[in-house]
Amino acid sequence: MRVFEKVAETLIGLGVRQVFGVVGSGNYDVTKALIARGATYVAARHEGGAASMADAFGRVGSSVPVISLHQGCGLTNAITGIAEAAKSGTPMLILAAEVASSAIHSNFRIEQSHLVESVGAASFRISRETAARDVALAYRTAVTRRIPVLVNLPLDIQNSETTEEYAASVASGAAILTVAEPVTEDISHLADLIERSNRPVIIAGRGGRGAGPQLRDLAEVSGALLATSAVARGLFNDDPFYLDISGGFSTPLAARTIQDSDLIISFGSALNMWTMRHGELIGPDTTVVQVDVDALAPGKHRPVDFGVLGDAGLTAAAAARELRSRGFSRVGYRTEEIAQAIKSEGRWQDVPYEDLGDGERIDPRTLTIALDGMLDKERVVAVDSGNFLGYPSAFLDIPDENGLVFSQAFQCVGLGLASVIGAAYAQPDRLPVLGTGDGGALMAAAEMESVVRLGIPLVVIVYNDSAYGAEVHHFGEDDDAMGLITFPDTDFAAIARGYGFAAQTVRNLEDLEPVREWLDGSRDKPLLIDAKTVSFASWWLEEAFKGH
Template identity: 55%
Template sequence: MNVAEAVGRALVAAGVGQVFGVVGSGNFHVTNAMAAAGARFVATRHEGGAATMADAYARVSGSVAALSVHQGCGLTNALTGIGEAAKSRTPLIVVAAEASQPRSNFAVDQTALAEALGAHSARVTAAADAVAQTRAAVRLAVQERRTVVLNLPLDVQTQDVPDAETALAAVAPPEPRAAVAPATDDIAALADVLARAERPVFIAGRGARGPGGREALELLAERRGALLATSAVARGLFVGNPWSLDVSGGFAAPLAAELIEGADAIVAWGCSLTMWTTRHGRLIGPDAALVQVDDEPDALGGQRPVHLGITGDVRLTADAVRTALGDETRTGYRTPATGDALATRLRWRDIPYEDESTRDRIDPRTLSIALDDLLPAERVIGVDSGNFMGHPTMYLSVPDEQGLCFTQAFQSIGLGLATTVGAALARPDRLPVAALGDGGALMSAVELDTVRRLGLPLVVVVYNDDAYGAEVHHFGPHGFPLSTVEFPPTDIAAVARGYGFEAVTVRAPADLKAVADWLAGPRTAPLLIDAKVVREHGSWWLEEAFRGH
């Protein structure tokens, strides 16, 4: 057995069950070995799409996934998706063939590329160590939540592995990352903060999405009268809780922002407190105590100074603090007036607005509300980046924390469609919905073919303003020329039909009847909605975004 086969089999034995990629000569044998060992391989039309599908699959499934790429150009094609995964600490293995000869036209410093993106670079260096090195790469990805680029030099791939079967028999999925117990002094300090707080708010992030996280936070919040919010990445964690504020940050509804600003104690649970989640700190009152709980010590205070940083698992920490506080229950922020306001004024769709639809274009708020009513509640949504993105993110409801896959750490357009494909494969029980701008849709249109080949009953909603709307609304008011970011109209519905989709152009709510008909039918082909949206105004979160540049 040669190294290529041994590495492929070792990856599957170590727990890799889903692989995405584009196969070339350098990764042909290792990819076939993974498939033969039982992994599902999805061939995409571009490595960038494959990278983001793998990222999304790992996020939604909670398992390590793999990306398989050719040496050199195959890896460089995937860099944006790998960068998004690395920034998001997604457990992902990038199986990258590597040129052995420096004069090869495929030769490039793949270690430097990986490290520049924040990924970990590993390499199979010898046949005798191939299985062990592969196993170590998966262990690092899982236990350290890292994206790992596993380089496979071409000359090593063909070498015979001594006693390969014995080495492979010893491979098993690594133990999950161990939960970090918080220090006793830290528990006492946080209990003291909450004992003194009159208006506490909890903000839960990605790190709170693990088993038992919601229950532990809700029990502690109930004990202390805390309101509950999430980062955008963790949206849906507190669905159904009457004291939920939904999302904190740039997407927050006015009432949510008002209540967070009024908090006298804010505790971030597995949340990095980025500029997006805190509106560059403006959501944190000047006298509010700010606490951050995270199982990564380096994350504490990494984005914003905190008064108290606690290294610990979210569930373990919340349970320990609740025990330390005893049985006393306080009203805190959970007053009748607050409850009434949350029941009537929290959701964006419940806030009155002037419908700006015209004869030719539909208001994105009107579109999003109508789609929210039409689409089944059991859905998984992927959202691309752009001026439009706040509308599907906040107007389309989600059933739980797995209902939104938010690949926005790099804030790149063009990732939304691939995100939704990966999420759809991880949750085949839900209707997948990809919300894209026209720029991102056309950038990633090649993966419409992947959707059709997979037979996914996927809905693509294109918020089409014939422009890079974020730039139009950021630079336009200052009188700058916009010809570089505006485009002639494109019939994206026709493009989708060419890939085998059913498609409809929407300019008014009545046009959505075709969507209802598709939902009621057999859904044998995916559906694309080319929604011509009004383009006169930037979205409410736009200037917030540009402050982060």
């Protein structure tokens, strides 16, 4: 067996089933070997697209994805998507060919390990004698540290023969991931803080996903309201005391309710500037508790009063047991008045606004609310970055915590189209929906061919204001240099049809009728909606720019 075959065998034994990439001479053999052993391979048009596809799959899928890349330029092309994954805590493996150690003058030679480590990923290099164990260690690192991990595959080693005997099954994904049990003293102190509070709020982040039942139970016994960061949106759907998103996307009701709380308990949320609005959602007398499996997380982004090292589900369950053992139970913040307020004004769709549409351009709120009522309820929504991003993120309902791919940690425009492809493979029974701006759609246009070739019946909503809207409203619409960030109108419907999409230009609600017809039809082509939108400053980016 050659080393590249051993690498593929090991990855399949570890549970890898999904591979994204762009094939070149250096990664051709290992990619074929993975496919031969049962992996599904998706060919992207750009390595950056492959990285974003894998990132999205890793967020809402059930296994660790792999990216397969050529040496040198293949990896540099993918680095922005890798940076987003690293900053978002997405476990995935990057298989990248590497020039042989003797090829010191190769044009493909770069310090690949240094490159990925500079954006927060980790790296390993295989050897002929220990290739399988090297890959297993890389996999373990990706899962336990929740980061992308590069596996360098030197060309001379890839094709050498190996006699290594290593059973990948001994390091399966389930066996690798250890669950952190909170210590008894921490649970006791957390219960004390809950007892002393009157208006507690539980905020769940990505680390709270999968712990919904335990967090709901703790909220019920403690009298707490529930909220999530944007990335965990949907975790508490249908709970009458769910405030939806905490942070820049908070509804007015959610913002003032969280501000009025006297105890905030975070489960797997970073409590960064986005989730806490630069601290504005924390009242002057509010106690803040942060629960995380990462010992360095509590206090990383802002001071906290108490940090708990522990798994979200185990910690919530233990705290609920402790409270019940004390005979503790109360209404707390879960009053009928709060429940009625959430029912009547807890969603952005219920918040009144002045429609700014003029017939030539549609208000993005009006557009998104209308689409929310038309699109399948079973959906997975991916969101690109830009002035528009709050509309698909907050105005489109999602079915659960695996329904939103929010790739905003690196705040990079152009990752959305590839992300929705990865999300479609992770959640194949749901309608994939992308919200993107005109800038992001143009940056990622090459992957439109991928969508058509792969036969993905997705919906792309282009919020087209003919500008980099975030910068327009940040620098001021009267700036002398506005020509740097405003552009002539682009006919995205024509571009999409050229790739093989169905497409519709939308300037008002009447223009959405063909969208309804597409949804009721065979969906044999993907659909792009070129929405000519009114441009105005979004409140969430006003918050975001405070951190720049």
